[in-house]
Amino acid sequence: MDQKLIENIEAFAGGYNVQARRSHNDVWKMLNHRIEEAENHRTRKFSRRSLLVGSIAAVFVFGFILYTGMFNTGKYSPKIKTEIASVKKYYLPDSSIVFLNSNSTIKYHYNNFTGERSIVLKGEAIFDVSDGRKFTVDFNGGKVKVLGTSFSISAYSDDYLQFDCLDGKVELNLDIQRKKIRLSKGEGLYVCYEEISQLHDVNADSVYERLNGIYHWEKIRLDNLLSFIGNRFGYVVDLKKIDNNRRFSGKVDLTDLNAGLDVVAFAMGIDYSVSDNDKTITFNANSK
Numbered sequence: 027m028d029q030k031l032i033e034n035i036e037a038f039a040g041g042y043n044v045q046a047r048r049s050h051n052d053v054w055k056m057l058n059h060r061i062e063e064a065e066n067h068r069t070r071k072f073s074r075r076s077l078l079v080g081s082i083a084a085v086f087v088f089g090f091i092l093y094t095g096m097f098n099t100g101k102y103s104p105k106i107k108t109e110i111a112s113v114k115k116y117y118l119p120d121s122s123i124v125f126l127n128s129n130s131t132i133k134y135h136y137n138n139f140t141g142e143r144s145i146v147l148k149g150e151a152i153f154d155v156s157d158g159r160k161f162t163v164d165f166n167g168g169k170v171k172v173l174g175t176s177f178s179i180s181a182y183s184d185d186y187l188q189f190d191c192l193d194g195k196v197e198l199n200l201d202i203q204r205k206k207i208r209l210s211k212g213e214g215l216y217v218c219y220e221e222i223s224q225l226h227d228v229n230a231d232s233v234y235e236r237l238n239g240i241y242h243w244e245k246i247r248l249d250n251l252l253s254f255i256g257n258r259f260g261y262v263v264d265l266k267k268i269d270n271n272r273r274f275s276g277k278v279d280l281t282d283l284n285a286g287l288d289v290v291a292f293a294m295g296i297d298y299s300v301s302d303n304d305k306t307i308t309f310n311a312n313s314k
Contacts, residue, residue, distance in 0.1 A: 102133040102146065110259055111281055113237045118143070122161070125152040125237055128280075129182070129260055150180040150258070152192075152233065167217070168200040177209075178233050182257030186250055190214035190228040218250040239281035245273040248294060255290070256307050259283045261300070264308040268296055 106126060108114045114126045119136050120143055126132060130149020137144070141159035148166065154176045155161050163170040167184030170177070175194025181187050189198060191209040198207040202220045209215070209225075216223040232242040243251060249270035256263035258280060274294060280286040287298055287307070295312040 102135045102144075105131045105133050107131045108149075111239065120158055121156045123154040125154075125234075127151060127236060128239070128258055147179060147181055149182050150178070150236070152176070152178045152237070155194075167202070168198060171197045171199065176230075178214075178236070180254065182254070184217075185219060186253040186257060187217040188214065188254070190233050192228065192230045192233060216246065216250050218247065218253060223247075223250075239279055241278050241280055242276075243278070244275050246275075248272045248274055251278075251290060252307075252309060255280060255283070255286055260305060262304075262306045264306060267308075267310045269311070 106114065106116055106124075108126045108128060108130050110129045112128060116124045116126060116132075118124060118134055122143070124132060124145075127150035130147070130151060132148075132151060133146050135144045136142075143158065143161045145153075145161075145163040146165075147163050153161075153163065153172075155172055155174055157174045159173075161172050161174075163172075163179060165179060165181035165187070167181060167187055170179060170189070172194065175196060176192040177194075177196050178190040178192065179188070184201070187200075189196070189209060191211055191213050193211050195211070196209050198205070198209065198215075200207065200217065200222070202217065202222070205222065207215065207222075212228050213225050214228040215225050226244065229242070235242070247270060248268065249265050251274050252263050252265060255278075261283075272294060274290060276289075276293060278286050278289050284300070287300075290296075291298055291312075297310045297312055299308050300306075301308075
């Protein structure tokens with residue numbers, strides 16, 4: 027090795043406190059090792075800085091997504107409402123269709139982050155749901171979960187609920203007894219005063235006739251029927267003086283309150299009186 031180069035190396039290595047009595051080769055190896063360590067330190071420092079900056083940016087991006095997607099899940103549309111004896115057909119933003127029946131309201135939300143769809147219903151509606159992510163309907167008394175189907179809900183109050191599955195499947199999550207019930211196409215049930223009925227057969231044409239105020243029932247309990255009529259027209263019913271376990275079968279036109287009550291009263295042998303001031307209907311056993 028050139029003597030001049032060796033002297034320069036020794037002078038440079040002196041800054042690293044290389045001990046005396048080492049060979050020139052040892053000095054050369056130690057010098058290269060120190061230089062490599064210095065380079066690696068600068069690289070690691072740069073990598074940690076880049077990782078920190080990237081992590082901070084990722085946090086901001088993820089936070090923005092959460093804010094715009096998940097944190098706005100409670101923002102519903104303005105209420106959509108129908109008057110008594112009127113029907114409204116409404117297209118939701120996801121192309122699902124709602125037929126909103128008499129004296130009913132809904133509000134709707136589409137979650138841009140998850141694609142989930144949420145409805146809050148008070149009253150009666152038929153839903154024709156477009157394919158997509160989870161679709162839920164909340165009502166006073168529980169919730170319906172559905173994915174791509176058609177179904178009807180009557181939920182004016184939790185005193186009387188009716189569910190009819192026209193196509194596909196729905197899952198009912200009822201507050202009473204924390205009950206979960208699955209309905210398939212052509213199945214339905216009633217819930218009245220916290221009692222759940224047996225499943226009944228559903229005729230789709232009959233369900234859609236309800237939009238015209240025409241209702242078909244097969245062996246429905248009298249208290250279920252009268253509660254529904256009262257709720258449809260915004261009245262409270264007093265059923266204390268009749269036999270609630272009796273059953274009604276037949277067709278009732280509910281475009282008019284008194285006309286509908288006349289049909290049921292005649293068929294079941296009961297009397298009724300309507301108070302428009304108190305918005306109540308009182309039923310009594312027929313005195314004749």
